[in-house]
Amino acid sequence: MSGDRPWAARATLRLTLLLAAAVAALSLLAMALQYRLVEDRMTEAARATLTADLGGLAALYEQRRIIALRQAIEYRGAARNGGEMLLLLDRRGNVLAGTEAGWPPGLTASGSGFTIDPAAEFTSGGTRWLGVARELPGGFPLLVARSLAPVDDTLAALRRGMAALGLALLLAGGGVGWLAARSVMGRIGRVNDLADRVAAGDLSARLPGPRSHDEFGLLETHVHAMLDRIENLNRATHRLSDNIAHELRTPLNRLMQKLSRIEGQEEVVDDLRAEIRQSIRVFDSLLDISRAEADQGTGGGLVPVSLSDVAQEVWELYEPLAEDKGLLPHASIAPGLQVLGDRNLIAQMISNLIDNAIKYCGPGDALRLTLSEGEGRHLMQLADTGPGLPADLRAEAFERFTRAERDRDRGIKGHGLGLALVRAIAARHGAKIDLPAAEKGFVLDIAWPKLAP
Numbered sequence: 001m002s003g004d005r006p007w008a009a010r011a012t013l014r015l016t017l018l019l020a021a022a023v024a025a026l027s028l029l030a031m032a033l034q035y036r037l038v039e040d041r042m043t044e045a046a047r048a049t050l051t052a053d054l055g056g057l058a059a060l061y062e063q064r065r066i067i068a069l070r071q072a073i074e075y076r077g078a079a080r081n082g083g084e085m086l087l088l089l090d091r092r093g094n095v096l097a098g099t100e101a102g103w104p105p106g107l108t109a110s111g112s113g114f115t116i117d118p119a120a121e122f123t124s125g126g127t128r129w130l131g132v133a134r135e136l137p138g139g140f141p142l143l144v145a146r147s148l149a150p151v152d153d154t155l156a157a158l159r160r161g162m163a164a165l166g167l168a169l170l171l172a173g174g175g176v177g178w179l180a181a182r183s184v185m186g187r188i189g190r191v192n193d194l195a196d197r198v199a200a201g202d203l204s205a206r207l208p209g210p211r212s213h214d215e216f217g218l219l220e221t222h223v224h225a226m227l228d229r230i231e232n233l234n235r236a237t238h239r240l241s242d243n244i245a246h247e248l249r250t251p252l253n254r255l256m257q258k259l260s261r262i263e264g265q266e267e268v269v270d271d272l273r274a275e276i277r278q279s280i281r282v283f284d285s286l287l288d289i290s291r292a293e294a295d296q297g298t299g300g301g302l303v304p305v306s307l308s309d310v311a312q313e314v315w316e317l318y319e320p321l322a323e324d325k326g327l328l329p330h331a332s333i334a335p336g337l338q339v340l341g342d343r344n345l346i347a348q349m350i351s352n353l354i355d356n357a358i359k360y361c362g363p364g365d366a367l368r369l370t371l372s373e374g375e376g377r378h379l380m381q382l383a384d385t386g387p388g389l390p391a392d393l394r395a396e397a398f399e400r401f402t403r404a405e406r407d408r409d410r411g412i413k414g415h416g417l418g419l420a421l422v423r424a425i426a427a428r429h430g431a432k433i434d435l436p437a438a439e440k441g442f443v444l445d446i447a448w449p450k451l452a453p
Contacts, residue, residue, distance in 0.1 A: 017174075017177070018177070019173060019174075019176065019177030019180060019181065020170055020173035020174035020176075020177045021173075022173070023169055023170075023172070023173030023176070023177070024166060024169050024170040024173055027165070027166060027169045027173075028162070028166055031162045031165065031166070035155070035158055035159070035162065038154065038155065038158060039151070039155055042150070042151040042154060042155075043130075043148075043151060046130050046146050046148060046151060047116060047119065047130065049146050050116060050119065050130060050131075050132065050144065050145070050146045051116045053084065053144050053146070054114040054115070054116060054132060054144055055114065056072075057069060057072065057114060057142075057144060058113075058114035060072050061114070061136070066088070066096075066136070066138070066140055069088055069097075069136075069142070070088055070096050070097045071097075073086045073087075073088050073096075073097040073098055073099075074097045076099075077097065077098060077099045081099075082147065083146060083147045083149075083150070084099065084144075084145065084146055084147070085098075085099055085100060085124070085129055085131065085143065085144075085145035085146075085147070086098050086099050086143070086144055086145075087099065087100050087103065087141075087142070087143040088140060088141070088142050088143075089103065089140065089141040089142075090140060091138070091139040091140065093141070096140075098143075100124075100143075103141065103143065104122055104124045104129075104143075106122065107120065107122050107131070107133055107143070108133065109133040109134055109135040109141050109142075109143075110133060110134075111132070111134055112134065112135075113134070114132075114134070115132075116132060118132075119131065119132050120132075120133065121148070122145075127147055127148070127149050128147075128148040128149070128151075128152060129145040129146065129147055129148060130145060130146050130148055131143055131144060131145025131146070132144050132145070187216040188216075190207055190220070191207070191219065191220065191223060194206070194207055194223065198227065200430055203227065203230060203231045204231060205227075206224055206227070207220050207223075207224070302340045302341050302342060302429070303340065303341075303342075303343075304338055304339075304340060304451055305338065305339055305340070305341045305342070305343045305346060306336070306337070306338055307337045307338065307339045307341075307346065307371065307378055307380075307448060308333055308334060308335050308336055308337045308371060310343060310346050310347050310350065311331075311333050311350055311369065311371050311380070312331075312333050313347070314347055314350040314351050314354065315329075315331045315333070315350075315354070315369055317351075318351070318354045318355065318358065319331070321358055322354075322357075322358050322367050325358060325361070325362075325363065326362070326363025326364060327358065327361055327363070327364075327365050327366070327367045327384075328364070328365070328366045328367065329366075329367045329368075329369075330366070330367070330368045330369075331368070331369045331370070332368075332369075332370045332371070332372075333369070333370070333371040334371055334372050334373055337371060337373055337378045337448075338450070338451040339378065339429065339448045339449065339450070339451050340429070340449070340451050341428075341429045341448075342428070342429075345425045345428060345429075346425070346429070348421070348425065349421070349422050349425040349426065350369075350382075352418050352421060352422055353382045353418075353422060353444065354367070354369065354382065355418075356418050356419075357382065357384045357386065357442065360384075360386045360387060360442075361384050361385070361386035361387075361441075362386065365384055365385045365386045365441070366383075366384060366385045366441075367383075367384045368381075368382070368383045368384070369381070369382050370383075373450075374447065376450070377431075377432070377447040377448055377449055377450060378447070378448040378449075378450060379445065379446075379447055379448075380445070380446040380447075380448060381443065381444070381445050381446070382442075382443075382444050383438070383441060383442065383443040383444075384441045384442050385440050385441040386441050386442060387441075387442075388438060388440065388441045388442045389435070389442055397419050397435060398419045398420055398422070398423040398433070399420060422444075426446060429448065429449070430449045431446050431447060431448045431449065432446070432447040433445070433446055434446075434447075
């Protein structure tokens with residue numbers, strides 16, 4: 001059961017993805033903080049360099065004003081340092097000296113003096129710059145800027161490294177998460193497999209191997225203790241039922257023998273014999289139920305059986321009885337459907353269902369038996385248009401001695417063991433029983449496990 005779930009529903013996959021995402025998210029958060037720190041430090045370094053440039057130019061300006069600035073800018077422009085931008089204009093906007101042919105578009109001179117603030121970031125020639133644009137006394141625009149290309153190049157390389165590292169961490173986190181999830185879910189899977197086997201009726205199933213001294217080992221110990229208790233109680237119940245049935249059948253058989261010696265009261269003797277036979281049949285049914293429940297999930301004694309042949313034989317046996325009572329019987333049985341089972345028990349189950357249907361239905365009611373091959377199981381359905389099952393009994397229909405008061409009032413004989421026996425035999429074969437809602441009558445579905453090739 002647990003192995004049939006799709007990958008999308010696997011807790012292993014979900015836990016792996018969660019762990020990988022958590023590792024990647026924490027790592028990316030740390031790298032984002034580092035990225036911001038590097039960006040701030042490099043921007044501060046560019047501002048510090050720009051401040052030093054402004055300080056030097058301010059000292060020259062104090063000595064010889066515009067002439068000194070022009071000479072200094074011409075000298076530094078001749079050095080062709082690509083990391084700085086210097087520009088001095090006259091009152092009419094003509095270039096007096098500088099590293100550029102003209103004033104960058106969109107940049108406006110603001111502030112006064114040779115202070116760093118306010119500084120502005122602008123783009124020129126595809127490069128980002130951090131600059132200070134001032135208009136010196138007398139109407140001489142001055143631009144001093146430092147290239148932010150080293151900052152952008154470093155940050156771009158850092159982003160590429162972060163992306164590669166993030167991918168590596170995601171893969172590593174996925175691998176570690178997968179191993180952790182496999183370990184955790186493997187331990188849980190052991191318990192799930194055990195639960196599947198117990199649900200299939202194998203109360204003797206236990207987990208193999210030694211148990212660890214952790215929470216999972218403690219869980220397995222508790223599950224084993226619980227199963228031991230359930231198995232002991234179940235065994236005691238079956239033993240009690242067997243003992244009661246055996247012990248009471250013996251005196252009833254003795255009474256039957258003694259009744260044969262009574263003479264002159266044949267009518268009374270026949271009534272007593274009928275009652276005793278009915279009681280013996282009840283005990284036989286109880287024994288059959290106990291045996292089927294005791295063998296549930298063991299698989300012992302089950303052999304390949306043609307479910308189609310058994311259903312067809314039982315139907316041919318009961319079809320004349322249904323017609324004699326005025327019912328409208330119909331069967332649709334697909335050939336060649338095989339199961340692993342006990343032929344006698346399967347026949348007993350189908351006979352029980354058809355016999356009950358004939359007993360409770362009246363003339364004109366339809367009786368239908370169908371057997372077809374489903375996707376994962378063989379599907380058998382018995383349906384009739386009789387009085388059906390009272391709504392208040394549906395929840396306990398398969399319990400022993402469950403009978404409707406309506407049937408007692410109509411004088412229909414029975415002890416409420418038929419469906420209990422059907423359930424026990426179905427569980428013995430691993431078949432699933434369902435009572436679907438019906439507009440009229442009674443419908444019972446049985447899904448039989450297919451015989452493995």
